[in-house]
Amino acid sequence: MPAYNPPLRDMQFVMHEVLKVTDEFKALPRHAEVDADTINAVLEEGGKFAAEVTFPLNIPGDEEGCVLDKTTHEVKTPKGFKEAYAKYVEGGWAALSCDPQYGGQGLPFVVNQCFYEMLNSANQAWTMYPGLSHGAYEALVAHGTEEQKKTYLPKLTSGEWTGTMCLTEAHCGTDLGLLRTKAEPQPDGSYKLTGNKIFISAGEHDMARNIIHLVLARLPDAPKGSKGISLFVVPKFNVNADGSLGSRNGIYCGGLEHKMGIHGNATAQIVLEAATGTLVGEPNKGLAAMFVMMNAARLGVGNQSLGLTEVAFQNALAYAKDRVQMRSLSGVKAKDKEADPIIVHPDVRKMLMTAKAYAEGGRALQIFCTLLLDKEHHHTDEKVRKDSGELVALLTPIVKAFITDNGHISTNACMQVFGGHGFIKEWGMEQFVRDNRINMIYEGTNTIQSLDLLGRKVLGNNGATLRKFGKLVAKLVEEEGVNEKMSEFITPIAVLGEQLTKFTTELGFRGFQNPDEVGAAAVDYLRVAGHFVFGYLFALQARVALAAIAAGNTDPFYQGKLQTARFYFAKLFPETATLMRTARAGAAPLMNTDAALA
Incomplete structure (x- = not known):
């Protein structure tokens, strides 16, 4: 059985020593009084919840899966999931970063994101049930009417109700402009929605009393394409004027997907039959409103792979220290044993360090981005809010695609450390690989993210x-260039900063002449940009570690951080040279392949 230990020390290092989040919070009136002790105490308790309540349910939940009663359309989640969710609500975890006016605790997004990293390490499938509610909450905060906010936000904040987003349909995938679900206006100002949605994560379950679906649909006079999409809030149970639950709405689960991973989460086929809904935002501008939830989900998906990378690394490291096999190439290391622990072998260390570096780089990026979100929403300076929002928009596709791609590399590497045992279910490693694989696909495939970034x-x-x-990079280079x-x-x-400027200009010129050039280069480009961002964050961390050591701090954590940064720059960062070369090969080797693909 695998184990999990919350990485609190590294979280604290990034927040307090590298990014100095509490200093940043002083310029945010809402968070000005939040101190390091409060953050640390909350996350320590959050880590206990993840490790002790949800982690033990991960393997059993994967084995049991969800069960749909086709008569009642109700879904039963794996044993223990409902009880764990009740503890989550009782502990106030759902309200952590929500607005106090809706019953929230008003803590920074940074705290919530670190908590969710630990939940994802412990049990990604379970975490998706409450996780999607945060996106629904944000969308309604940004675009909901006062009545919608009053009706739904307190219940989403408390966790009594959960939320979903119902976007795609069987025939359209990511191309939402093709969706067919219809919304007919009613005399009372509501709408009746009819259609079918697929791949709806946490779309039906028994963990909360009500499920609030945010649904994309078309009005009768809507223009074709993505410009004719509206957003509606459609509850599982209609809500009475006094806030109590009313009649069952015409939205239900018609089937559950049989999936490669995340078996404990109900990925639902949703049927709408004259379901009652209310309009969110303006008619035909639903996609813009839904993007609030989609962007939150994309940051969340990156966090899912970060969590899986961390837990896979922890277990692979423990196994490599314990498993003995063969002797070190440079001589016997464990004289009292018949063979040496496999951690002495260079390639085993390479696999372990790859996962460690991608976990620590991903954690730094997630905390960096959520600090920007806190500043975008709450900073007193309008320019800071604007700049922070623009940087989050730039970094969101990198968080989603780069961290999930790295999660795929890392979980596979960690499974490889186990050798044949990694392929066996009881060790838990193959589940981390399977669960992570969806993260590269949903919420916009990583190719879509790459096109979004570059294009x-x-x-x-x-x-x-x-x-x-x-x-930001240039400032660091100027400050430390002589060190x-x-x-x-x-x-x-x-060096990469200069190369990236020329590389971007070149691709822009090529794309102007032939748009396929952008499509051909985008995935490679995103990984180059991802390494540029990770490189900056690892350099920041190395600077702090060097300063601590120079000041006489003997905590081995700092030496470990330097070694991880050195490994990253020596063994992973140089991938950028190959990526720029393959991107520059252009579209022709891809598009001139009709005979090969006949």
């Missing part, structure tokens, strides 16, 4: 936002 976020404004991030001890971290990001 919209970078070339769409002629690189203006990318240059804003580049200024010889930092050269191994500073030189690579300085």
Whole structure:
């Protein structure tokens, strides 16, 4: 059986020593009084909840899965899931970062994101039930009417009700402009929705009394394509004027998907038969409103893979220290044993360090992004709010795609450390691989994220936002460029920064002549940009670690951080050279393949 220990020390290091979040919070009136002790105490208790309540349900939940009663359309979740959720609600965890006016605790997003990393390590399938509610909450905060906010937000905040997003349909996938679900206006101002949705995570379950679906649909006079989509809130149970639950609405689960992983989460086929809903935001502008939830979900999906990378690494490391097999190439290391622990072998260490580096880089990026979100929403300076929002928009596809791709690399590497035992279910490693695999697909495939980054976020404004991030890197390079001890971290990001500017300009010129050039280069481009961001964050961490050691701190944590940063820059960061070369090979080797693909 696998084990899990919340990585509180590294979270504290990134928050308090590298990014100094509590100093940043002083400029945010809502969070000005939040201190490090409060954050640490909350996350310590959150780690206990993840490790002690949800983690033990991970393997049994995967084995049992969800069961649909086709007569009642009700879904039974795996044993223990409902009880764990009741403890989650009772503990106030759902309300952690929600607005106090709706019953929330008003803590920063940073705290909630770290808590959710631990939940994802412990049990991604379970965590998706409450996780999607945060996106529904954010969408209604941003675009809901006062009546909708009054009706739904307190219950979503408390966790008494959960939320979903009902986007895609069988025939359209990510191309939401093709969706067919209809919304007919009613005399009382409500709408009747009819259609079918697929792949709805947590779409039906027995863990909460009501489920609040946010549904994309078309009005009768809607224009074709994505410009004709509206957003509606459609509850499982209609809500009476006094807030009590009324009649069963015409929205139900018609089937459950049989999946590769996340078996404990109900991925539902949702049927709407004259279901009552109310309009969220303006008619035909639903996609913009839904993007609030989609962007929250994309950051959340990156966090899912971060969590799986961390727990896979922890278990692979423990196994590598314990498992003995063969002797070290450089001589016997464990003289009292018949063979050496496999951790002495260089390639085993490479696999372990790859997972460790991608976990620590991903954690730093997640905390960096959620700090930006806190600043975007609550900073007193309008320019800071605007700049923070632009940087989050730039980094969101990197969080979603780069961290999930890295999660795929890492969980597979950690399974490989176990050898044949990694392929056996009881060790838990193959489940981490299976569960992670969906993260590269849903909430917009990683290719979609790559196109979004290069086509919209970078070339769409002629690189203006990318240059804003580049200024952060340039500032660090200027501050540490003469520090010889930092050269191994500073030189690579300085060189890549110059290369990335030329690379981006070149791709923009090519794309102007032939849009397929952008499509051909986008995935490679995102990984280059991802390494640029990770490189910056690892350099920040190395600077703090070097300063601590120079000040006489003997905590081995800092030496470990330096070793991880050195490994990252020596063994993973150089991938950028190959990626730029393959991107520059252009579209022709891909598109001139009619005979090969006949």
